[in-house]
Amino acid sequence: MIYEFQQKVERVFLEAMVNGWANPEVKKVPLPGLPGSKAIRFRKEGLFVLDYYFSNPESGRSMGNTVILEGKTPVWMMSYGGHYPKEVVPFLKEALLVNYKAKVFVGARGPHFFENDTYAYVNTVMRGDFESFFGEEKIIHRESGRSLGHHTYFGKSLK
Secondary structure (H helix, E strand, C coil): CHHHHHHHHHHHHHHHHHCCCCCCCCCCECCCCCCCEEEEEEEECCEEEEEEEEECCCCCEEEEEEEEEECCEEEEEEEEEEECCHHHHHHHHHHHHHHHHHCCCCCCCCCCEEECCCEEEEEEEEEEECCEEEEEEEEEECCCCCEEEEEEEEEEECC
């Protein structure tokens, strides 16, 4: 029974992410009482997904959380944070959507490796199933080999 529930939570998470931050058409709204926040809400199959984050436009640094609730009870949560310059954000979104659209969970982020002519995305998962995971993703400039930014992330099931 728990395994089936976890599968449902994972399925809803992936669908929420397709309809979340990485999707340029989705409107991000501030959370009341939290200046500087942006949030995306998603409901399906009796679950509520809230993805909220803070970013500093001067530094490019950001931190956020994704929480999934069943009723008023949190059942899964992820935290993430790091730094990306504005110019690589569209590529980051593209990388994340690869997994989300394919319904593939790799540390709740993008594929292990993804590239275009300019950038490479690398996702290193140290522990990596939906029930408990942590890792780091980074974007590298392909020509220079220089790291342009990264996020660390971790999360787990609370049920």
